[in-house]
Amino acid sequence: MKLAHHLGGIENLGPVSTDTRVFAEPWEQRIFGIHTVMMAESAHLANARHAYPVSTLPTTFKNDWTWASLRTGAEDMNPFEYFKYRYYEKWLGGISQFFVDQGYITADELAQKTAHFRAHPDAALPEQPNPELSRQVDAYLLNGDSGYHEAHAAPRFAAGAEVWVADPQAVDHTRLPGYLRNRRGVVDCVYGGTFAYFVSTGVDGIGTPMPVYRIAFDAADIWGPGKSEPNTTIYADLFEAYLQPVADQPNNERTEA
């Protein structure tokens, strides 16, 4: 059971941050940029719906790198560290480790180079522009990477249907918010077409193209009347694999939050 899968609903955390900055420190821009370049040169884009010529790009990067990669890493964190580290501190840790694990760099190289820049914070980066890669970065940002596919069958549920959110076996990465497991809601919208996810989540159920639904939940049905606020509706976009007909719900009852 992973903290990040069950973050929604946790109590007693104290006040929210109201910090409106995107980057709390200037260095954070660089790790955001590195991640986004990796997404733009990810090998999977050769076969994406909007396909990009990544197989002929002048880059040594040969892995898939998508949101699923970054999210899986964050979900794998120690829960205390998940709260301890700032957003881009988590990215810096996860992305550095990825490059070490995949053999692009060694931990020693990174430690030595880090010591060098600690001693010489203004030392220049190597000057080695890659115009073709910059053009691919622009193309990726302008055109994106949609998971949309045509539908080949009717969606299982219609707008207005009451549904029950499935409780699939836990895996390392999911797009099912934990607080919705076993809860009942109503189909508010059936999105047209079908949507793939970047990776298969295995027994969790998503990956191949499937319909996505907008489900409306009364907050009291999720948290219980004593732990929710009145007159509040939660909407969640859920892949079809995460939904079941109400008739299939064990005991037709829900347990308390």
Add this chain to the structure above:
Amino acid sequence: MSNLFEFPEDREASSAAKVRALEALLIEKGVLGSDSVDAVLKHFETMAGPFNGAKIVAHAWVDPEYKQRLLDDTPKAIAELSLPLGMAGAEGEHMAAVANSSDVHNLIICTLCSCYPWPVLGLPPYWYKDPVFRARGVREPRAVLQEFGVTVPPTKQVKVWDSSAQIRWFVIPEQPANTGHLSEAELATLVTPESMMGVALVAAPAV
């Protein structure tokens, strides 16, 4: 939350050196060009950012029929306006708008990560990514909004939109009173990213 934890004194200097080391090594190894990261950052200064969302909202305020089209088919309505290229690009492939009104207040959240409509709002601010907001926003949105200075009366419905699949949501806030005389461009200057995520109302300009 972070005041519960101890951090080394050189926390930021150490991260700054590490990210610079990582970028230098990746350039040396041919994973990145020395201009690649800057290409990303430039996109968010010139092409994708809250300056686009503000124009969309201001146009919806002055043209109620446009507002309806924006709610009915968000990507199509956005494409009507003269905005930079890429309004259906990365993290905006499937966007949807919801409107605040006298009866409804909307709050956008991503409890699993930090899904955000990049083309119209740029990159998410710190509060949106912080786990405390993501934990509390779905259970006690009114209490969270109060901490941002927004009081939602109990008679008003709160709708919370948790982004976990393809849709990236944003809010059309209500136009502040006594701004009917302002031009569309002047109205756009009033619209903040926070108002387009639902944690702020749009204020009229100080007289």
